[in-house]
Amino acid sequence: MATKSLKGRVHALAESSKQLTFLSNGIFAPGGLPTFKEKLETLPADALRPKKLEILQMNLGYMCNQVCAHCHVDAGPDRKEMMSRETLSYCLQILKQTPVTTLDLTGGAPEMHPDFRWFVAEAASIGVEDFIVRSNLTILRANKKYYDLPHFFKKHGIHVVSSLPFYKKEKTDRQRGEGVFSQSIQALQALNDVGYGQQGSKLLLDLVYNPSGAFLPANQQALEHDFKKALKKDFDIDFHRLFTITNLPISRFLEYLIASENYEDYMHRLVEAFNPAAVANVMCTNTLSVGWDGSLYDCDFNQMLDLKVASPVQHIKDFDLAQLQAREICISQHCYGCTAGAGSSCQGSVL
Amino acid sequence: MNTPYYQSQDLKKFKNISDWSPELGEKFFEYYASVFEESALTAREKSLIALAVAHTVQCPYCIDAYTQDGLERGIDKQEMMEAVHVAAAIRGGASLVHGVQMMEVYQKRSM
Numbered sequence: 001m002a003t004k005s006l007k008g009r010v011h012a013l014a015e016s017s018k019q020l021t022f023l024s025n026g027i028f029a030p031g032g033l034p035t036f037k038e039k040l041e042t043l044p045a046d047a048l049r050p051k052k053l054e055i056l057q058m059n060l061g062y063m064c065n066q067v068c069a070h071c072h073v074d075a076g077p078d079r080k081e082m083m084s085r086e087t088l089s090y091c092l093q094i095l096k097q098t099p100v101t102t103l104d105l106t107g108g109a110p111e112m113h114p115d116f117r118w119f120v121a122e123a124a125s126i127g128v129e130d131f132i133v134r135s136n137l138t139i140l141r142a143n144k145k146y147y148d149l150p151h152f153f154k155k156h157g158i159h160v161v162s163s164l165p166f167y168k169k170e171k172t173d174r175q176r177g178e179g180v181f182s183q184s185i186q187a188l189q190a191l192n193d194v195g196y197g198q199q200g201s202k203l204l205l206d207l208v209y210n211p212s213g214a215f216l217p218a219n220q221q222a223l224e225h226d227f228k229k230a231l232k233k234d235f236d237i238d239f240h241r242l243f244t245i246t247n248l249p250i251s252r253f254l255e256y257l258i259a260s261e262n263y264e265d266y267m268h269r270l271v272e273a274f275n276p277a278a279v280a281n282v283m284c285t286n287t288l289s290v291g292w293d294g295s296l297y298d299c300d301f302n303q304m305l306d307l308k309v310a311s312p313v314q315h316i317k318d319f320d321l322a323q324l325q326a327r328e329i330c331i332s333q334h335c336y337g338c339t340a341g342a343g344s345s346c347q348g349s350v351l
Numbered sequence: 352m353n354t355p356y357y358q359s360q361d362l363k364k365f366k367n368i369s370d371w372s373p374e375l376g377e378k379f380f381e382y383y384a385s386v387f388e389e390s391a392l393t394a395r396e397k398s399l400i401a402l403a404v405a406h407t408v409q410c411p412y413c414i415d416a417y418t419q420d421g422l423e424r425g426i427d428k429q430e431m432m433e434a435v436h437v438a439a440a441i442r443g444g445a446s447l448v449h450g451v452q453m454m455e456v457y458q459k460r461s462m
Contacts, residue, residue, distance in 0.1 A: 170427075209425075211422070218424040222395065226425055
């Protein structure tokens, strides 16, 4: 398993333009599989349009203590990109001015940002309805300075959404690195200890499942049942919901698909599973994603492909809701990942 | 001359069997879909049964399909291998239980 990001390894796929070129050729060349644009053209013209903005997702930076094999962010300890205090302040202003109901912090490991605690306290005081921090769990056990994070999260009413690819060690460690499973279990127990994940508790603890390979996620409800049963029985862990997320062919997951010769079969599978009903509810319809440098994107995936919003407004400092709502959503073949089967978003399946 | 009899891409063409007999093909696929629906047995249990049977009938398409189906359902490799052993045990047992017949014929014909 790689210990550095694609960027750190100076891999060709570290360039987003190379990824986009790859995704538009080969099996998607004329005469091959339909491109996502062609597929959308079979639906009503307004099938994929921005609706009411509900979620502001902020990527605080690409630094992470893990180097997961499937990471679409290409995050890792060697990534130094971090959101500046100035950009964080712009985001706070937007939170005050707009009807956004969900603030969603992601990374990398957002907890590693030096201004993380300051920002969380400030944003929490604004009173957003649902304040999510996406935690990789191991960061809570990575260093003593993070041990009190469960208490910190509780104090600010944070909704914790944690990655846990499987309820058994082997699959988890193969995707996320040796030792990740046992550290994740300790972190979940620490969150449970302060009241997270308990039935009826307002301290929400949700888990995220990504398939650990070139296959689609199963039915979310069925997997949630299996996760709950196994984690309770083996580790006495409680959580609220499980979100199943399809791996998109971007960055390190794209690298894996190509290296394992699974790319073509996987893309065939995504195209075959295209579900028109999922299109209406994909996350780019109600979300804006803010990059570490303040640039705006339709989603975190477009951010990693450097597909900025198709709008005169391209930076958080120039935020204009009406102009942004009028934009077209940028698409490429990776979008098939969000419309396959029951659909996929950062809040799990969309149907 | 080197084309193998079985080709993995043929699995994607399974539905084509309806082309030459639409009515029977459609009936079959409708029946197939109903069989795998969640009912008294869970869809997960049915997937494991299918995987075991796939090994018994030695169908490479079915093994491919139900290994992937199992992965998607969160069935792990230990569970899959146990299912294959169930198939192997029944298959081996089916040979061995005929040993009783052999023993009876042997005893009858021997002094």
